[in-house]
Amino acid sequence: MIRILFLTADSTDTVRLRLQKELRDIKESLRQANLRSSFQLDYAFSVRPGDISQAILDFEPHIVHFSGHGTSTGELCFEEVAITVMVSKRADFILKKCPKSNNCGVRYVL
Numbered sequence: 001m002i003r004i005l006f007l008t009a010d011s012t013d014t015v016r017l018r019l020q021k022e023l024r025d026i027k028e029s030l031r032q033a034n035l036r037s038s039f040q041l042d043y044a045f046s047v048r049p050g051d052i053s054q055a056i057l058d059f060e061p062h063i064v065h066f067s068g069h070g071t072s073t074g075e076l077c078f079e080e081v082a083i084t085v086m087v088s089k090r091a092d093f094i095l096k097k098c099p100k101s102n103n104c105g106v107r108y109v110l
Contacts, residue, residue: 001038001039002038002039002062002063003040003042003060003061003063004030004040004061004064004065005042005043005055005056005059005061005064005065006026006043006044006065007043007047007052007064007065007066007067007068008043008044008045008046008067009068009076009077009078009079010045010068010079015069017068019045019067020045022067026041042055042059042061046079047078048078048079049078
């Protein structure tokens with residue numbers, strides 16, 4: 001079983017993204033796949049930087065798909081108490097938030 005974790009961050013002070021449509025499209029694609037029973041999809045909406053590690057601990061995904069806003073300088077935008085917080089989008093930010101036991105074999109889609 002391949003576990004996919006879909007995370008979204010849609011800050012209120014940025015242009016609204018169609019993240020639920022993106023999730024619906026992913027679910028539909030998985031449903032239509034020949035090996036659909038080989039995939040398990042879980043998701044968390046409006047994640048904050050600290051929520052990422054907890055979601056990874058809870059679900060232990062093989063693939064993490066993150067959807068949200070970014071800046072031209074490569075930062076990810078998260079909502080934190082109604083303001084946008086910029087965080088570096090480099091994969092090592094995500095890996096620092098993961099438990100060491102989960103670092104191997106996890107694919108991050110940013």
